[in-house]
Amino acid sequence: MTLRSVTHVVLRAFCLAMLCASTAATALAQADKVTIGDSKLIISLPVFVAADQGLFAQNGLDVTLEEFETAQPLMDALVSGKVDVAGYTAYAITMNASLRAKKELYYLTSLVEDAQHPISKLLVKKDSPIQSIADLKGKRVGILPTIAYTLWLEAILAKNGVDPAAVTLQNVAPPLSGSALESGAVDALFTNDPAAAVLTSGVGKELVPGAVVELASREGTRRMPLAELLVGPGRMALGAGEIVLAVCLPPPPPDCLQHFEKVGRRDALAIAVASLAALIVRDAAGRVTEARIAVGSPAPTVLRCRGGEAFPLGRRLDRETLHALGQGIREGIAPIDDIRATAAYRRQTAGNLPLRRGRRKGPSPCRPGWPEPGPGRFGAVGSPAFMRAPRPWAGPWQRRPWPVAGPG
Known part of the structure; x- marks a missing residue:
């Protein structure tokens, strides 16, 4: 399970960043003057925007x-009556302060962090040997000095098979986070913006576990994310004398759906006009909780369609959802014209690939459970696994805005 998917599960459970008001909310609603506490973290961005746009004055x-430096002292100020409203604080911090102070709080609005809208980030130095969450065992991880970040990181470690007791958690105030990581005072840092943005533009990088390649040379071995290995057609980020020793893949989530589609000029040994690989995770009700979509050929390297991945979340995997996913894919790629197909054809074809599963009889060859939304544009069910693309010089065929299924 990736860090983002774990973060999605953990932070949604806590419902990150509640805007809270004290028990004087009724009187507060009638007041003209209000003191709003905010933190220096990105979770308070809605407060900053409202003030900057004059929304408070307009009302x-x-x-x-x-x-305040972080949400922890902000919530303490709320329950002690020093501020009227606190925006925003994590649910774990909110509930802890409310229980300790024995005061009832009112929730006005909320923010939710998920895989497509990440706030918290786990960072390491760019030259760090740490390449996965498993590598954090025995290391020191700096965290924001709040109970929320302690709970979340412990949950992330446990989900990735690391005993939280085997990792040293060290509170690091936001102004000191950059120097703590750069100096080696901590091996990794669990924080959010603006500190994360500053660090990733300098000495840090985000630790997003996934496929990792192990490279070997006479100088030894090193690991790097697979996504950073391929830098262009026929080019890899290999050092002098390096070879790929292994590709390490995390196990897929249980009961996930996996699927692959390819469109080529012929059935075998063909460079793809467009291809798609998908991994879908659903809850017990059949609604999508995580989607990973990658396309090949419409870019110099395989492209992760993170924008398109947001479309199916919270929805059932039906034809309407697949249509929306396809449109998200089209909007997230920038193909070119070449001898195999035009850019317009590649874009349309890539967006049509999620629907091809519904035109084949039987379960997905990768994993059962992929939906059967019905016949495709040509009314044919049971199209082949590979689909021939029209030749660029084929006249009227080239003007068709949808893929043409070949005879197999």
Whole structure:
């Protein structure tokens, strides 16, 4: 399971960043002057935007903003009555403060962090040997000094088979996070923006576990994410004398759906006009909780369609959802014209590939459970696994905006 998918599960469970008001909410609603506490973290961005755009004044409120380093002292200020509203704080921090102070809180709005809208990031130095969450065993990880980040990181470690007791958690204030990582005071850092953005533009990189390649040379071995290995057609990020020793793949989520489609000029040994690989995770109700979509050929390297992955989330995997997913794929790629197909054809074809599963009889060859949304544009069910693309010089065929199924 990737860090993002784990973060999605953990942070949704805690419902990240609640905006809270004290028990004086009724009187507060009638007041003209309000003190809103905010933190220096990205979770308070809605408060900053509202103040900058004059939304408070437009609604007749005279708002004073009071800044705090993190959400922990912000929530303490709320329950002690030093501020009227706190925006935003993590649910774990909110509930902990409410229980300790024995005060009832009112939730006005909420933010939810998920795989497509990440807030928290796990960072290491760019030259760090740490390539996976498993590598954090025996290491020191700096975290924001809040109970929420402690709970979340412990859950992420446990989900990836690492005993939280085997990792040293060290509280690091946001102003010190950059120097702590750069100096080696901590081996990794679990934080959010703006510190994460500053670090990734400098000495840090995000630790997003997935496929990892192990490279070997006379100087020894090293690991790097597979996504960073391929840098262009026929080019890899190999050092002098390096070879690929192994490709390490994390196990897929249990009961996930996996599928692959390819469109080529002929049935075998053909360079693809477009291809698609998909991994879908659904809950017990059949709704999509995670989607990983990659396409080949419409870019110099295999392209992860992160924008398109957001379309099926929370929805059933029916024809309407697959149509939306296809449109997301089209919007996320920038193909070119070449001797195999035009850019327009590649874009349309790539977006049509999610629907091809519904035109084949029987279960997916990779994993059962992929939906059967019915016949395709040509009314044919049972199309072959490979589909021939029209020749660029084939006249009227080239003008068709959809793939043409060949005889196999």
